[in-house]
Amino acid sequence: GENVEQHPSTLSVQEGDSAVIKCTYSDSASNYFPWYKQELGKGPQLIIDIRSNVGEKKDQRIAVTLNKTAKHFSLHITETQPEDSAVYFCAASILGNQFYFGTGTSLTVIP
Amino acid sequence: SAVISQKPSRDICQRGTSLTIQCQVDSQVTMMFWYRQQPGQSLTLIATANQGSEATYESGFVIDKFPISRPNLTFSTLTVSNMSPEDSSIYLCSVEREGETQYFGPGTRLLVL
Numbered sequence A: 001g002e003n004v005e006q007h008p009s010t011l012s013v014q015e016g017d018s019a020v021i022k023c024t025y026s027d028s029a030s031n032y033f034p035w036y037k038q039e040l041g042k043g044p045q046l047i048i049d050i051r052s053n054v055g056e057k058k059d060q061r062i063a064v065t066l067n068k069t070a071k072h073f074s075l076h077i078t079e080t081q082p083e084d085s086a087v088y089f090c091a092a093s094i095l096g097n098q099f100y101f102g103t104g105t106s107l108t109v110i111p
Numbered sequence B: 001s002a003v004i005s006q007k008p009s010r011d012i013c014q015r016g017t018s019l020t021i022q023c024q025v026d027s028q029v030t031m032m033f034w035y036r037q038q039p040g041q042s043l044t045l046i047a048t049a050n051q052g053s054e055a056t057y058e059s060g061f062v063i064d065k066f067p068i069s070r071p072n073l074t075f076s077t078l079t080v081s082n083m084s085p086e087d088s089s090i091y092l093c094s095v096e097r098e099g100e101t102q103y104f105g106p107g108t109r110l111l112v113l
Helices: none
Strands: A004-007 A010-014 A019-025 A032-038 A045-051 A056-059 A062-067 A072-077 A086-092 A105-110 B004-007 B010-013 B019-025 B031-037 B044-049 B068-072 B075-080 B089-096 B102-104 B108-112
Touching (some): A010 A019, B004 B089, B031 B075, B044 B068
Antiparallel strands (some): A019 A072, A032 A086, A056 A062, A062 A072, B004 B019, B019 B075, B031 B044
16 A cells, blocks of 8 residues: 655744655555644644646645655745644545555744 | 534543544535544544445454444544543544545544543
């Protein structure tokens, strides 16, 4: 089955700096890659996703890039704010099938 | 997107007892899933709740321990049976419409003493 690795496990950045979280996957058939943000005491919330026919997607301060050849994808957050502090999970799937989640990255934005 | 509610939001239970968690979504969905998230860990899929038939369980999870119902396209329950402290976790419901992503409920935080 699919194996998703996520790095780093913890990340601290100064407010206003950028944060990058990276994930790799093993199954070349995977074609859908969502990112979720989980705040303390809440369920995971979808923040951005990308399909394998696209190399990059951006939504305001958040962007995701995908390298199918290398089987890795990354989340980029620019101009970080304290409210970006949370745990972020990546996932990989063949759309319509099981999601395989990374191990999570705890992001702390220091004011 | 989808608006998903879970009940209860949290509970403290005694070992040996059972707890049923409810998941309600605001509109019909194709798929409903149940996940477990142990403290500081990632999400582990317990089972897929199938409407009108038995749930499909992942390796390591069995129906006797985690019976699941899905009577219609907007509602599902997960029961954690004969609980032990090792069952202390967050239990998450998620839903998926055909061809779309998964959306998660707020979770049920369970502590077993």
